[in-house]
Amino acid sequence: MKRIAIIGAGASGLLLAKLLADRTDMQTCLFEQSSKVGFKVRASGGGRANLFNQNVTPECYNHPDFIRSLLNKVGPEKLWRTFEAMGLLLAADEEGRVYPVTQFSQTVVDVLWSPDAPNLHTELEYEVRKISRQGSQWHINDYPVPFDAVVLATGSSASLPQARQERHNAFLTDFNLKTCPLEPSLVGFKLARYPRRLSGCRVKVEAALYHNNELIHKEKGEVTFKDDGISGIVILNLSAYYNRLADKRNCEIELNLLPDCEVDIEQYKRDFGSLKGILHPKLNAWYEQHPFDVKKMKWTILEPYGLEFAQVCHGGIDLSEVDEHFALKRFPGLCAAGEMIDVDGLCGGYNLFFAFASAIVIAQSL
Numbered sequence: 001m002k003r004i005a006i007i008g009a010g011a012s013g014l015l016l017a018k019l020l021a022d023r024t025d026m027q028t029c030l031f032e033q034s035s036k037v038g039f040k041v042r043a044s045g046g047g048r049a050n051l052f053n054q055n056v057t058p059e060c061y062n063h064p065d066f067i068r069s070l071l072n073k074v075g076p077e078k079l080w081r082t083f084e085a086m087g088l089l090l091a092a093d094e095e096g097r098v099y100p101v102t103q104f105s106q107t108v109v110d111v112l113w114s115p116d117a118p119n120l121h122t123e124l125e126y127e128v129r130k131i132s133r134q135g136s137q138w139h140i141n142d143y144p145v146p147f148d149a150v151v152l153a154t155g156s157s158a159s160l161p162q163a164r165q166e167r168h169n170a171f172l173t174d175f176n177l178k179t180c181p182l183e184p185s186l187v188g189f190k191l192a193r194y195p196r197r198l199s200g201c202r203v204k205v206e207a208a209l210y211h212n213n214e215l216i217h218k219e220k221g222e223v224t225f226k227d228d229g230i231s232g233i234v235i236l237n238l239s240a241y242y243n244r245l246a247d248k249r250n251c252e253i254e255l256n257l258l259p260d261c262e263v264d265i266e267q268y269k270r271d272f273g274s275l276k277g278i279l280h281p282k283l284n285a286w287y288e289q290h291p292f293d294v295k296k297m298k299w300t301i302l303e304p305y306g307l308e309f310a311q312v313c314h315g316g317i318d319l320s321e322v323d324e325h326f327a328l329k330r331f332p333g334l335c336a337a338g339e340m341i342d343v344d345g346l347c348g349g350y351n352l353f354f355a356f357a358s359a360i361v362i363a364q365s366l
């Protein structure tokens, strides 16, 4: 009987454990540092779990070539069928975002988590600090039984409190893997010369990221003005494109505050004396004192907010260390799944998709 260890009961670890639980040729042990499984799955999609996106394309990620090859093995249809075969019924919205029919993320954890499966053993509140090899067997901390294969599924330090970020994935240091520096992604930005009085204002805009005056990406959606910067799903997506820039100086965000309104601003002002009928009151008050181009409101980016505010990490285990089956090339018997690898995607289900798809590929290759 082959013995498999999975480190981390998050999105990728839970799905992998579920897929392996029926395998009679394997005994799987799932190690989770927390007392509960699936923390980020439960937090995802505002508690609804946006599990994946039917319109996933390689360009939604920072490494399109790697994703292109992954999509040849696991696409959204396969993931849909995999979940439905487990009894997790799904529904997609008009933008292809897929959720459990319950619209409740706990459902996903309840379906994936099968602690009573005969071939699955779970160790909760068990933090893995050391993974070492003796011959062809792997040892975890001082756990009494060795393993034939270990799957690392410990995710990233995104959204963790600062004090826990440094310790996260510290066990990887022993392997001397090539890694890419961790940067917050899917996160808001602090802005220069920003008036705190806009804080709390939520508006639908078209937001564009410029680098050295060159357009990098733009899209429409809602933004939220914070105390010292800006957030909202469109801004989170801009942060993913921002992370792909080698030189991050001279980046600006441009907001069209009236994206779906053809109104001639000067004519409107002449007709009505102010913009209070077409601008959010806080933006109008700011405009009255510091007139700006309503269709091109420009802000210089100071920096993204910290990792603790990010939904995902840009960076992690370099792809040169990983083969197409998510095995670590230099360490036979060791695989890495999900967000601990240097792959990050846009908002809309792309990050959970990557975590789940990597688990399916690993389950097939084990």
Ligand SMILES: Cc1cc2nc3c(=O)[nH]c(=O)nc-3n(C[C@H](O)[C@H](O)[C@H](O)COP(=O)(O)OP(=O)(O)OC[C@H]3O[C@@H](n4cnc5c(N)ncnc54)[C@H](O)[C@@H]3O)c2cc1C
Pocket: 007, 008, 009, 010, 011, 012, 013, 031, 032, 033, 034, 037, 038, 039, 040, 041, 043, 044, 045, 046, 049, 050, 051, 052, 126, 127, 128, 129, 153, 154, 155, 156, 158, 159, 168, 169, 310, 311, 312, 337, 338, 339, 340, 348, 349, 350, 351, 352, 353, 355
């Ligand atoms: C607020 C929020 C909302 C999000 N919403 C979405 C969304 O709607 N759609 C989407 O696609 N993505 C979303 N994401 C991103 C998505 O949740 C992650 O990309 C995904 O969960 C990563 O899966 P993973 O398996 O790699 O890691 P995780 O799900 O983070 O799981 C890692 C697990 O490993 C455990 N662990 C870590 N270190 C150790 C250790 N040393 N020993 C034992 N256990 C350990 C952790 O406790 C955790 O349970 C969101 C993220 C956040 C923070």
